[in-house]
Amino acid sequence: MSELDFSTTLGNAWFPSPIFTASGCASSGRELAQFFPLSDIGGVVTKSVMSKARSGRPTPRMAETPSGMLNSIGLQGPGIDAFIEKDIPYLISQKARIVVSIAGETVEEYSTLARKLRSVAGISAVEVNISCPNVENRGLVFACDPEASRRVIDGVRRTLGGELPIIAKLSPDVTDLVSIATGVVDAGADALALINTVLGMVINLDTMRPHLGGKTGGLSGPAIKPIAVRAVYQVHAALPKTPILGMGGISSGRDALEMIAAGASGVSIGTASFGNPTALITIQNELKELLQVKGFTSFRDAVGFAHRDEEGD
């Protein structure tokens, strides 16, 4: 088989592989490093970090569902200062490429986080998570409101300057995803992360109450893959020049290729790592082989391949 160019770009950031962790599914890399070298994958997208340390939602925080799971963590984390002090140097020491995910409760908090990251060396890109479903007030899910989404991204863009690529992470729980995607790209997002988890609920039949401590949770895993593929396809059709980091239920190389053909320039692996600590490596190897079997010499030729003209068949 011929050589495969497996590299990809998100904005001006180059990665040797299109396989990434998903934010919130790899902490800050230390736990997975026991199972594979973090430098072997495209990059580590760290768990969304906020300005201050946060303890998150009450337990139970998890419920397995058919081909998926609900989580209700609520952005537990160390806060940006401890993260910059401890986690970034660790990831750099592992030669990992780093995408820092940030989350805020206000437009200003996102800007504050961006200001702290501006002077930190060794970061490839910033994911702006405006779509975490596990917040107390659904009105705070910025990605459900086109105007709020734009304001967050605009604030981060102004603070960050033009250097670091911004990846806006969006929610599928909206009526018109394309208009929200267009809005954040206009406001300065270089790339999009699609999709965050889908809001769901499980009722515990022993207690006859919602099972999760936070009542609602985010659904992830293979159950949501068709939603993610659809979201990536629709947004890529509307914004073909905007790179997309696709995620949602990818657990094999075939799943990854579906997402890529729909328009993803990179894919994140989340829930699959919970079931298999080496899932990222397995999926990466399967994707490489599958691309070569299908005759691609460059990964980038496969991005959005499902959108090609009919006469191209």
Add this chain to the structure above:
Amino acid sequence: MTQINKSAAQLNAMIVSNKRVGQYHQIIFNVGDNADKCKPGNFVAINVGGDTSRMVLRRAFAISRVTKSQSFGGTIELIVAPHGQGSKWLCAQEEGAIIDVVTPLGTAFGIPTEPVQVLLVGGGYGSAPLFGLAEVLNARGCRVDMLLGASTANKIYAPMEGKRSVNSLRIYTEDGSMGQKGRVTDPIPALLNDLDIAVVYSCGPMAMLAAINEITMQSEVIHQCAVEESMACGIGICMTCVLPVANSQGEISMLRSCIDGPVMDGALVQWDKVGHVL
């Protein structure tokens, strides 16, 4: 920060034995040299359901006993209650089946450096890892007394061979169908009073661990407990299995029971805050 789960490996392990023991299954896996790294209190995370399963998460089980370097390699033993879909699938696997396991995970029981007197308290099949622990403590020269409790007789797990490592074993059932009628916590205050016990080790339901802790907090005794919270990953990345735990400065944070546990210092766990927002 020390390396997390530094002995853990993902293995294709063969089931060498799967026997029904009362309400439970005793399942023995060949894990080769990995057994040398498994300590009492460690757990394994097992992929259940096969390739086409709709169960996407691993199941965590405490390692109950470890046998090192047999002719066919080291083994670990799990005691599994076939309650949910995943554990039922595992209990239905036949000898010779190859299973994807990640082992050893988590923080093990601390073993005293001196041959002190210890009390082991188990609830239900939570007693399983205590027998492996008893062997290690016995080898250290500790006097080991054990209390086991359950709601009823067939939920007590107490294998014959396990009793060899303990100096005394008392059983309590709530319905009186085995041993003495009552709760396993009933005799603990008197035992702590009468005997020179340095450490209480416990494993079982959270309510039992909390009740034991209330008793040990009245004394100088150290309480090492193996906590239980539902886990999605077992390796520290999902943040679902957290418990409120204080550090030595008294600051409380949500620690992962998979990495900072399952064995924790009972005096630091904030039992009244479990399941609540900090």
